[in-house]
Amino acid sequence: MEEQIVVEKVSERSTTYWSEVRRRLLKNKLATVSLILLILMYAIVIVGPLLYRVDPNYINLQEVLQPPSKIHPLGTDENGRDELARLLYGGRVSLLISLSVTLLSGLIGVFIGILAAYKKGWVDIALMRLNEIMMAIPEFPILVVAAKIKIVPSSIMKLIIILVVFGWLGIARLTRGEALSVSEEQFVEAAKAIGASNMRIIIRHILPNTFHIFIVWATLRLGGVILSEAALSFFGLGVQPPTASWGNMLMNAQTYIWTAQWLVLWPGLMIFVTVLLFNFLGDGLRNAMDPKFFK
């Protein structure tokens, strides 16, 4: 008997969820431009200081509060330090803080959210009550209090710790909600039926299916942390001088609104633009990832 082999040709490349998300995101012009500008922003604060070789902490009392000029493109501050150099180094600090806080608090939040959703019972109740109680403590005063506690010598490290401790609440709730509905799905049931371990189910099924929540949250949060850092540093409770951050540059600048307005303009503008771009990108991602909008 002769066997007949039927070859079926696949005409189109198969699309996965993530390739579809990428396609949809790149179709959104605003989000794409924001993504490019943000990459540019990171590149500038990383590479910029290597090209613009001016010490951001060099005090020159002969050149105090100078308006923008050829030697100092953005002027100088109250100690005669070059504003552009401080803006670049401050950007490094602000973006580093926002990145590490977002990743750390995101990791903790996702872990707690999945744990609560998967373990259910008293673990869930205890974690969610803790979450609620921490949410009921007003944010800004408690951050101010926490910022006064001496935990670690480095003010940047301390800021990161504080913002992480109070930063996991939102994402834990979101992840828990999504993980609860994913764990009801039939593929999870099927995985359980063939004897997959809890760990495997969590890593192979629940985590990938809640990941889109994390991505959107993280993008919006990257901007939010920059605002929190700036607010705390603005009140002298965040990054301590002489290290520059966009927030504490604004704090110094507020004394000089009568004489040196350029000191107020630049750090605030950097914060504003960065947060704006993160929000554009975050919303673009949200729309790109929402299965409701898939055609």
Place this chain on the structure above:
Amino acid sequence: MRNYIRKRILIMIPEFFLITLISFFLYSLMGDPFAELRASPYIDQNYVSQLIKSFGFDKPVYIRYFMWLSQILRGNFGISAVTGEKVIDLIKRAMPITLSINIFTFTFSLVIGVLIGYVSALKQYSFIDNFFTIISYIGLAMPSFWLSLMLMILFSVKLHILPPGGWMTPGMESAPILARFLDRLKYIIMPFIVLGFGGLTGWVRYTRSSVLEMLRKDYVRTARAKGLPENKVLWKHVFRNSLNPIATLFFLSLPGFFSGSAIIEQIFSIPGMGSLIIGAVMNNDYMVAMASLIFYSSLLLLSLLLADIAYALLDPRIRFS
């Protein structure tokens, strides 16, 4: 419904105690409020230890917690370590100032914001909608303290028409009421713009997305299909239903009446609650800081409760499940 409310209130009690516990121990980590006095060579150390004893600071932290808690429950909030005044008097003085700013800006931004959000959603992608979408992106990303400083530069430094901060021109205390009102207006304009802008853009966003969601509902399509006049559909089916999440958010933002302006108060040197609590924390003024924090936390718990009740009242599906 009654059971639901009863259960919600019962949950609040342990939550309240846990909040007091967490905040107390956080504050106790803040540092020794008597460190400066102890180190000073000019102050009689006997006096210092007497003072420490009178504040109960010679006892271990957990005993201090219970002492403090029992005082709080009896309505005794202690004495400010900085000014020596009763904490309750400080709060009574600061509260009306904060309330007057916030109720004014809050009402304004709520009413205008909901209206704009409604119109934006009905005319999706029109000029108005796009305009306010851009504005609300700006409002979301704008650091309020930067906006305040930029306004100060514009109105106080460049144009010289508004004072850069404060609450009252010295000497105006006994002026006639109209003059005092006009004087107050000059001080309130900039905080009003900053707070109102932030609030407004938030309400526009929430209302817009809530109304858009309602417009997609099946019952709206049904109402239209059976030939109901469009304004009746919009009013009865869309607008009223879209107010549910808005009402919840309204109650959730109630604590903002008392604390929403903390950063702004500090920048414009307005002697309200925000300045009080931040100043207290900065100066290690234990009693004031603790009392304000407890006050806020209780308010937050209470508004969470109100939000839940409002939600249950507005949405029969929750009430009867």
